[in-house]
Amino acid sequence: MTSPSSPPRYKATPSQAAAAPAGQPAATIRLNKRMAELGLCSRREADDWIARGWVRVNGAPAVMGQPVAADARIEVDRQAEQQQRQQVTILINKPVGYVSGQAEDGHEPAVALVQPQNRWRECNSRMRWGHEQLRGLAPAGRLDIDSIGLLVLTQDGRVARQLIGEDSEIEKEYLVRVSYGPETVNVQAIFPREKLALLRHGLSLDGQALRPAQVDWQNPEQLRFVLKEGKKRQIRRMCEQVGLFVTGLKRVRIGRVNLGHLPVGQWRYLAPHERF
Template sequence: MNQAARPEPQRLAKRLANQLPCSRSDAESYIAGGWVRVDGQVVEEPMARVHDAQVVTLDAKAKLESLDAVTLIWHKPSGQALPDGEIVPDEWAGQLMTQATRFKGDRSGVRTLKAHLHKLLSVAPMEPRDSGLMVFTQNVGVARKVSDTSSQIEHEWQVRIRGEAGLQDDAERRDAIIQSLQKTVFFDGWALPKAKASWQSELRLRMAIKGAVPGQVVHLCKRAGVQITGMERMRLGRIGLAGLPVGEWRYLLGYERF
């Protein structure tokens, strides 16, 4: 005799909606909000399939809440390549933005959810060798404000350069480098925002540029006759690294503004 066919698994959202009961959209919100467990494990994908024998439970503290667009701050390590394109693949973000790499000092109170890593926009990307502050956001307004080359958002960099014989004691040469870095750059007939530059140490420069365009710092250093050995972005607008360890990330706080 043929055994009875095993029932087909059904979508988790449908199962939960029938079980509570509630609307399908509310079920999807509970699931995406990280409030639902299948056999004791949190499942955040409403489209996930479950069998009749599996136990589906809703957290006693569950509440319906909208998933607001989030912005993430990350301290990019040197050598870490960024994905091509403006939208970051969920898989790439999921590998780096984990609970283990979340900044222990994150004061946002936001629960880490997979939905927060969906369709993140990469804002003001950097070259693989560069390190420092990176921004990923689901908020199109934030992305436009930070990325727009005509914006007044200031990028602050620490630039390490290769040493030159006698540079430390050559005040005239050091002054000439700063003056060159602060001269206007023209691109396609347009004057780019001027850089503010100063020495931080013998082989370390601080540079700050409003509305910086990709490659501008490298071009300025090359024009000044200095060779870059490393670059770290310390700040974008009013948001800085502020003790965020290399490789770790945090949520942008509700009151923080670029």
């Protein structure tokens, strides 16, 4: 395990502990959830590390399902850190006709494209391709079968939580080509301003109010959407509510990571210096 002279990866300070009323014990939380909250790993990864004996709480070996206080000292063995450094995050420009996750209705998942021959020749990562990189490689967010653009596939639970966790504030940017009634050109000129305002704020899906969105015209037939949530087919369903028909949808940015010139159907590694 981590030697006594090595600093722990995380040690909560008293100011970070949940304050409990006088005379009552401090609130506790499951260890795997606490580790995920601290950004150390995903819950599943935490359970794996605990099972391997790679986690200590206040100096003692951790056990599965252990409750911990907010100020508990959590130490992680260097083997876990080394395993985590080997995990990959891949950016792919998903084509139309591929699903984001599991194969369905005869359509292949986007991960099927993650093969050496499809790696973008301008990918400057020193990472070498290996079949082990496909193990546990999962989409961090959806992209409809009839949409194209930036899709993130990752083995790293920290990345997944950052992008699709309940408390995620990561922006996703889309370019959306639309028509309005019989019009397919200069939709901007005839589309009511009050309906554009509704796209920005005021619509609901599945009985829940949508968070405010940035929606602006890029050109007379194309809108730019910036969202901080990702309900199923959200943009298409939003547009339907105001009379717009989506004829093309492309995701061009997630957080600070842009699709850039990555060709359709090709992929690259997330570079070490890139952050969402």
